[in-house]
Amino acid sequence: MSAVKEAFQKARAEGRRAVIPYLTAGYPSPERFLDYARVLAEEADLFEVGLPFSDPLGDGPVIQRASEAALRQGVRTKKVLELVGKLAERTDVPLLLMTYLNPVLAYGKERFFKDFAAAGIKGVILPDLPPDEDPGVAEAAREAGLATVFLLAPTSTDRRIGVVTGYTTGFVYAVSVTGVTGARDRLPEEIGALVRRVKAKTELPVAIGFGISGEETARQAAAAGADGVVVGSALIRAIEAGADPRRVLQAVRKGATL
Amino acid sequence: MEGFRFLDFPVPDERGRFGPYGGRYVPETLIPALEELEAAFEEARRDPEFLAVYRQYLKDYAGRPTPLYFAERLSEELGGARVYLKREDLAHTGAHKINNTLGQALLARRMGKKRVIAETGAGQHGVSVATVAAMFGLEAVIYMGEEDVRRQALNVFRMELLGAKVVPVASGTKTLKDATNEAIRDWVTNVRTTSYILGSVVGPHPYPRMVRDFQSVIGQEIRASLLEKEGRAVPDAIIACVGGGSNAIGAFAPFAYEEPRPRLIGVEAAGEGLDTGHHAASIAAGKRGVLHGSYMYLLQDGDGQIAPAHSVSAGLDYPGVGPEHSYLADIGAVEYAAVTDEEALEGFKLLARTEGIIPALESAHAVAYAAKMVPTMGRDEIVVINISGRGDKDVAEVKRILGEGR
Numbered sequence: 001m002s003a004v005k006e007a008f009q010k011a012r013a014e015g016r017r018a019v020i021p022y023l024t025a026g027y028p029s030p031e032r033f034l035d036y037a038r039v040l041a042e043e044a045d046l047f048e049v050g051l052p053f054s055d056p057l058g059d060g061p062v063i064q065r066a067s068e069a070a071l072r073q074g075v076r077t078k079k080v081l082e083l084v085g086k087l088a089e090r091t092d093v094p095l096l097l098m099t100y101l102n103p104v105l106a107y108g109k110e111r112f113f114k115d116f117a118a119a120g121i122k123g124v125i126l127p128d129l130p131p132d133e134d135p136g137v138a139e140a141a142r143e144a145g146l147a148t149v150f151l152l153a154p155t156s157t158d159r160r161i162g163v164v165t166g167y168t169t170g171f172v173y174a175v176s177v178t179g180v181t182g183a184r185d186r187l188p189e190e191i192g193a194l195v196r197r198v199k200a201k202t203e204l205p206v207a208i209g210f211g212i213s214g215e216e217t218a219r220q221a222a223a224a225g226a227d228g229v230v231v232g233s234a235l236i237r238a239i240e241a242g243a244d245p246r247r248v249l250q251a252v253r254k255g256a257t258l
Numbered sequence: 259m260e261g262f263r264f265l266d267f268p269v270p271d272e273r274g275r276f277g278p279y280g281g282r283y284v285p286e287t288l289i290p291a292l293e294e295l296e297a298a299f300e301e302a303r304r305d306p307e308f309l310a311v312y313r314q315y316l317k318d319y320a321g322r323p324t325p326l327y328f329a330e331r332l333s334e335e336l337g338g339a340r341v342y343l344k345r346e347d348l349a350h351t352g353a354h355k356i357n358n359t360l361g362q363a364l365l366a367r368r369m370g371k372k373r374v375i376a377e378t379g380a381g382q383h384g385v386s387v388a389t390v391a392a393m394f395g396l397e398a399v400i401y402m403g404e405e406d407v408r409r410q411a412l413n414v415f416r417m418e419l420l421g422a423k424v425v426p427v428a429s430g431t432k433t434l435k436d437a438t439n440e441a442i443r444d445w446v447t448n449v450r451t452t453s454y455i456l457g458s459v460v461g462p463h464p465y466p467r468m469v470r471d472f473q474s475v476i477g478q479e480i481r482a483s484l485l486e487k488e489g490r491a492v493p494d495a496i497i498a499c500v501g502g503g504s505n506a507i508g509a510f511a512p513f514a515y516e517e518p519r520p521r522l523i524g525v526e527a528a529g530e531g532l533d534t535g536h537h538a539a540s541i542a543a544g545k546r547g548v549l550h551g552s553y554m555y556l557l558q559d560g561d562g563q564i565a566p567a568h569s570v571s572a573g574l575d576y577p578g579v580g581p582e583h584s585y586l587a588d589i590g591a592v593e594y595a596a597v598t599d600e601e602a603l604e605g606f607k608l609l610a611r612t613e614g615i616i617p618a619l620e621s622a623h624a625v626a627y628a629a630k631m632v633p634t635m636g637r638d639e640i641v642v643i644n645i646s647g648r649g650d651k652d653v654a655e656v657k658r659i660l661g662e663g664r
Contacts, residue, residue, distance in 0.1 A: 054430060054563040055549060057439045058285045058446070064429050076561040101283055102547045106562025128283050128548070153287035155449060160289055178287055179447040 003094040004046065004123045004147040004170040008205040008227050011045040017222045017256040018045040020207060021249050022098065022232030024066040025049050025083050026075030028239060033070075034086055036245060040235065041091040043249045048125065048230065049087070051080045051099035058100075058127040060182030062233040062240070077107050081119050088120025096149065096170075098125040101137070109137055113144035123147035123170040131167035138167045149173050152198060154190050161201050171205040171228065172198050176212070176221070183213035183234040192224040199225065214248060218255025229256050261313045262322075262475045264303040268515050269585060274463020277588060279581030282462040284442070284551045291449045296464040298369050303471065312364055316475065319393065320356045324348050326483035326642070331612040339494065339635035341628065342487075344480055344644045346505065347617065353647030354476060354505045355386035359455055361472035363390040366453035373397045373452045377441040379406055379434035379501075380572035381413025382618075382647060383457030388422035398422035401440040405432040406572055413651060431566045434576050438550050458502025459580035462551030466581050473508025480642055481512060488640060493520050495631070498644035499623040500524040500594065501538065501574035503583045505646035511582075514591050521593065524583060525627040527569035528596035538567035539596040540579040541587050549577070554584045570599035570659065571619035571652075601626040606649065606656060618647035619656070 001009075011018040021040045026033055041047050052067035052075060059067065075083075080097075088095060097116055104112045104126070113124065124146050131138050131150050138148045147170030152161055155178055165172060174194050176187045191208060198206050208221040209230030221229045231252050238245040269276045282292055302308040316322040324345045333341045346354040366374055374396050378384030384400040391398035400417055404426045407414055417424050430436035438461075445454040459466045459473070477496075485491040492513065498506035503524065510522045529537030537543065544555040549564055557565040557577035567577040586592040597605070602619060605626030610616045617625055621644070628643050635641065649656075 055435065055439050057442045057550070060443075061429075068430070071563065076563065078561075100548075102549065102556075102558065102564070103562035105547055106545075106558060106560065127285055128551075130282060130284070130286055130289055133281050133283055151286045153285070155287050155290045157290050160286065164286065175285075175287060177447075178449055180443045 002122070002147045002170065005205065007045045007094050008171065012227070015258045016253070017226055018207065018228030019043060019249065019253045019256055020046045020048055020228055020230040021235055022048040022050060022230060023235060024052055024063060024070050025080045026052065026070035026073055027066040027236065028069065029073060030075060030079065030083060034083060036239065037087050038090050039246055040249055041093045043246065043253055044093050045228070046096055047091070047093045048096045048098050049084055051077065051097060051103060053100040053103055056100060058180055060180040060233060062236050063181050066236045077103055081115055084116065084121055085119040094122040095120055096123040096125055097121045098127070101126055101129050104137065109140045113141045113146055117144040117146055121146060123149055125149040125173060127151055132163050142169060151175055152194065154178055154194050156194070158197060161198055165198070165202040165204060168204055171207050172202065173230070174198060174206050174208050174226065176208050176210045179210065181210050181233050183237060184211035184217065185213065187211050187217055187220045195225040212252060215251040215255035218252040222256050222258065262316060262478060264309065264471055265474060265512060267511060269582065270463065270467050274467065276581045276585035279553050279584040280463055280466055281553050282551060283548045283553065284462045285446055287446050288449060292462055292464065298365060299464055299468050302365055302368060308364065308368070312361055315360045316357065320350045320360060322349065322475065323479045323483070326480060326487065328487070329613050332609065335612050336629060336632040338632040338637065339639040339641045341632060342640065342642045343615070344476060344509065344642055346476065347615070347645045347648035351386045351389050352650065353382045353386065353618065354473065354508060355383045355457060357475050357508065358457065358469050358472045358504065359386040359390045362453070362455040363394050363396065366396065366455070367394055369453065371451065371453040373448065374455050375399045375401070375441050375444050375452055376455045376457060377401050377434065377437040378457065379437070379575055380651065381406065381410040381417065382573060382651070385413055385416050385420070387455050388417040388420035391422060392420045399444065400424050401427050401437040401444070403431070403433040403437045404428050406434065409572060409655065410651065435564065442550065458504040459507045459582055460502045460550055460552055460554070460578060466552065469504055470507045470511055470582060473504050474511045476505065476508035476644065477510060477512035480509060492518055493642045494635070494639040495521040495523060495641045496644065497523045497525060497624045497628050497641065499574060499620045499646060500526050500579060500583060501576045501620065502578070503580040505644055507580060507582055509644040510592060514586060519591065522591065523627060524592050524594045525623045526594060526596040527571060527574040527623060528598045529568040531598055532596060536568040537596070538569040538574050538576060540577060541583065541594040542596045552581050554581045555579050570602060571623065573618065573620040574623065595627055597623050597626040603656065603659065605629060615645065616649035616653065617645050618649050619652045621646045
């Protein structure tokens, strides 16, 4: 079984939905990213690292700002490989890579996935790739030994759920809202319906992301039947404000505990 | 001429591919909306009632057909082929953009959407969307880069006068590329109630095809007018500027896939020069990649980060070029050239001086290339320059630039 699926099982055995923090690699600086990531990984079941892209059209203002700040400091593919390698040495939590398709294509998809797998990445998330649009990408990721994670949304039809889960080997990333990434006070009620529709089609774990901001939203996600919760913007917002992102993650973890 | 028809072109295929280009690289949230839009467009283009209504608005509202004008003084001055101007500058709102916005607004109405959104660079597409939204009673929100808001204050006011809300975009390079990101983010968020009226032949399928089909009225009219004036439907060459590429595709598409094919020349913006890195010539100097939902030629660095584009003309200031242009370049059906800011300014002045027509800075790129090519051609040959828009919007900027050089 893949490290990614195992992490969901382990969390479940410990009475918890998998807790999956996200940070943009190189934000607020390469060194401080590593410090934050190491600390947050202690509270996490999986950890998502973002490779910043100049045009992150699936992201809200918080992650946009973090991406721009990282890019301004020259954080590009090679630097992210280096940061991932360092992070992997310091944590046993499985690492996931989130990025947009163009940096993958520019590097060469086979080499990209191979190099990131060698650096310690276990799974990959590409928010602007509907998997059937270029089946060679998911194939190259799998051949490099990476679990594939794709997004589904409240607007997804049952047909799309079937197509997308067919390419997924890691978990289903269920987007809680029609919208971009960003912390919200509440999740929409319809998220439960999406989780049910996905679970009717697949045995894969389902993690809810977008809008998770703390204990209450994490509890809502758990109540909606999610196997995991992803939190990103709320952590970065805490870092921006000079607050401790660990507090946010601990609250999420509490809400995600059964 | 009987009027616009939906023509059947050999590309794209059912998956929206022009050879390897195009496709639908967007967040999954939008896939059902794109499928719905594609189905609605397919149905509309087969519906005689939709065609009749669209033709009526093209004629009575947009003022089509636009003239194909024989530019006698310009032809004399250049001393080669006979030059005709396709006068898209005379269409309502002063550019070809209205051909597409009327079509897409009719489609939005047909789909029951009451809110429309759009991206704009110089503001021409934004004004055009605000215009049709006012006419059809739709709510319009226009995303525009902060930098462009500053450079094109008059167009911002025009849009607001027309009842649209203009949202300045402060992310990234603060220009068209970022305005497009923001419009896509709005659409992801409000997809159930909102139609996205994209302004060029870029974006996810079915946009490149749909915008091409609506804009192909330009080439269809060139054919009909030329037949009437010269007794032949096909000129020797057609020249058009290319940013995203909608006016060029509109002029080229009815000629590109059949014989005899005229020389088709797309003119990109070389900005301060192709070797300076400050340009917007995606075909001449870009590499293939994915931006805004489509696989196409792009300006990017070695890590796949999108590189900022530069052109004196805000409408060409875009780091990508439509998937159909990418394909036409590869198969050699269209030649792509590039002219600098400086050459475009000369073209701008040339047309004003010889014909009393002030072209948009975008269109001035096509004029500038014609000024190089026409003198090498025979006197019995015919060249059509697509004057995609009028230059009133650019007069202040040109005054500023020429003033600095003095």
